[in-house]
Amino acid sequence: MKLYLIRHGQTDWNIQGKIQGSHDIPLNDTGRAQAKLVAEGMDSRPVTKIFSSTLMRAVETARMIGDRQHVETYLVPGLIEVEFGKWEGMTWDEIKEQYPAEYERWSINPVDVAPPGGETQMEAMERVAGAIEAVMEMTNGREDIAVVSHGATMAYIVAYLMRNHPEEAEIIVDNASITTVNYNPITQDYMLLEVNDTAHLCKR
Numbered sequence: 195m196k197l198y199l200i201r202h203g204q205t206d207w208n209i210q211g212k213i214q215g216s217h218d219i220p221l222n223d224t225g226r227a228q229a230k231l232v233a234e235g236m237d238s239r240p241v242t243k244i245f246s247s248t249l250m251r252a253v254e255t256a257r258m259i260g261d262r263q264h265v266e267t268y269l270v271p272g273l274i275e276v277e278f279g280k281w282e283g284m285t286w287d288e289i290k291e292q293y294p295a296e297y298e299r300w301s302i303n304p305v306d307v308a309p310p311g312g313e314t315q316m317e318a319m320e321r322v323a324g325a326i327e328a329v330m331e332m333t334n335g336r337e338d339i340a341v342v343s344h345g346a347t348m349a350y351i352v353a354y355l356m357r358n359h360p361e362e363a364e365i366i367v368d369n370a371s372i373t374t375v376n377y378n379p380i381t382q383d384y385m386l387l388e389v390n391d392t393a394h395l396c397k398r
Contacts, residue, residue: 197340352386356375370395
C-alpha cells in the first residue's frame, strides 16, 4: 500500500507569511494552478480513495485529484492544520511583538504550551494520529490512497507513521508537493519512499 501525502496549493496567506492554522483560507490563482498540476502529477500514481482535511484549501486540491482520477474524496476533520488560536492571521514578527511573553513560553515548550486559544503540539499530534489511524482502518492497509492536508499536519503524519524509524521522521514540504510512504500490511511497517516531490510543478 502507498500513501501519497499531498500539501494543498498556495494561498494568499502563504505569500504574506501569515499563520493560517484552522482559518478556512481558499487557494489563490497560483494555488489552483498548482492543484491542477499536482492532479496531473498523480496520473502515474492511481489511488482508490482520497482523504482530505475539511479546510477549503485542502478540499479544493483534493477534488482536483479526485475529479481527474474519478475517485471519491472523504473529508476528515482530524486532518486540519494545527490550530494557533489568536495568532492565526498574523506573521511571526507580529506575534513576537504583540504576544512576547506567550511566544517565549510557547517557543521554549510547544509540546505542552498552546498559543492563546490554540492547541499544543501534543494535542495536535494526538489528533492527527487518530485521524490517520481511522484512514488506515477504512482502507484495510491494502489500497493506494492520497491524503491531502497541511504542512505541519503532514509532518505529524510522517512522524507518527515513521515512529519506528525516528531518524527519517522530520520533513518540511512545499505547497502542492507529494510525499510517498509505503505500508507493508504483513510486517505492519512503513517506509518513506519520497519526500516533497514538486517535479510536476515545473510545467508551469
